[in-house]
Amino acid sequence: MTTAGIDPGEHHSVAELEDLAYELRRKLLELCGTYEGAVHIGGDMSVADILTALFHHGLRVDPDDISNPNRDRFLLSKGHAAVCMYIAMAIRGFFEYDDIVATYGQLDSAYGMHPCKVQLPGVEASTGSLGHGLPLAVGMALSARGRGEKHRVITLLGDGETGEGSVWEAVMAGRSNRLGNLVAIVDRNRQMMTSFAEERVMFEPYPDKWRAFGWNVVEIDGHDMSQLVSAIDDLPDADSDVPTVLICETVKGKGVDFMERNLAWHAGSLNPTDLERALTALDASRTKENA
């Protein structure tokens, strides 16, 4: 599936990708135990498998050639999961993990709560305010089309974020402009910041909403690495004319029992005792899934 001159550079088995996702979660928790302020750990943990599948398998990107015009573009529309993206990119070789830990959130750091392209080259867009990533992705996908480039533009949204009207404006624009090179991935963790989604906002029938707007809809378990890999491998060709959404069922706080589906863990910090508890829980969760 390599096209346009960029090789993914890495060819991992599903088991190896699962190990990388474990490493990502472990590093996320460690940062959460180091940084004194709140980290959006709940939404970070829910996208850890998705970002691992992207940065170590799906995205044709090269950490040593971040401006290559043929690279796939990835936009983190749910910008509050920036830390998860920074670390996933660090494991892939874009950044130094130690730099992230040493400077996160500090004055003049490139690493803050929401990603900034100007301060952190390698990031494709400055995001954070919700509902902005998909319109930007439509623009980038149009640009690729205009130049006859074959790369994809992929953006990751939270399901809560899709309450923003601008998302649906862009959903229509993506379909209307026949952008088969455009991929939205929805982290369907069914939680917003202060409430469970369906209790406040009736998103269901959720996949039908995207279908009704004319998109190619793929529903998967966003924590099942083999499903993620298959879904990415099976994406329609970039020069096809229907955009695709991968709706990934996920669990906010995935991997740490006391964080999972717990509204208190939208964001937070871990003292040394709770960091140990969290790491132990992560290992236990992994053992259980491997059993």
Next chain:
Amino acid sequence: MPETFTFGDMLSARSVIGETLAAEGAKRDNLWVLTPDIGATLVEFRDTFPDRFIDVGLAEQACVGIAAGLAYDGNISVVSGMLPFLSMRALEQVRSDVCYPNLPVKIIGTHGGLVGNGGSTHYAVEDLSLMASLTNMTVTSIGDPVMVGEVLRQSMEMSGPIYIRLAVGKKDKVLYAPGEHDIRIGRGIVARDGSDVTLFTHGTTVAQALDAADELAKEGVSVRVVDMWTLKPIDAELVIRSASETDGRFVVLEDHLTYGGLATRISDVVTDNGVSLNSFERLGIPQVYAGFGDDEELRNKHGYGLVHTVDALRRAVQTQETS
């Protein structure tokens, strides 16, 4: 008895935008034009470069976001539409998607000021205040239709964003002879020189300002008319110089709220530079929702028509010197 007309006829005087974009599009294969269903002025570009013309329909937020996505990827994006909606409905996209990364997105549109019978949903009267508050944004308001093309052309060379405000564009007078003034973004134009008082204005009220200066000339009063078409960055040097050259007497006339627009920007220059004035008066839209009527009726109703401008200039020159 009303004449029969269509929207195309009404818009025809805006053709300078369409012609300029078509010409620039031929020179630059990275120029894209986007609109939220206000594309009547853009037919030349649309028909010549259909692959670089995007009409998203009624979706201002996505329109500006898509424009930013294109600009991130090395393109120049022009967004054309109605300013009350681009400046407010899409304000956050302008701020966070365009200005934050300082992308070459050019926003040009109509319906700046009290432009007739649309009512207050369809008047952009806060837009210059909103846009001028955004880091990296250049803010302009243009009355002369020929200048619109020149500024649009110059904006192609700018690495960052610009906001270009027009009124309606269907009955703008050509104010300046070709080559009469050096048109440069960030430089005001002395549309008429004078020595007793300076009347600063921009956009659609430049013509009215020149008419007011004619009236005062009959009374032996010499009015300098400054077309301060770039509100940001403001031509501070021209403001400071005009204070000393026109006896410290300023009147500011604009089709915008009296606070937050050009008057505010000029008063900032005055304050920041310790300029002392003998008089300063703002003419523009008070804090009201303006109602219906034609442009001239609305200006007269709200205190910034020709007669009010003439009166304000008279008051300005009659004010005793403070020092």
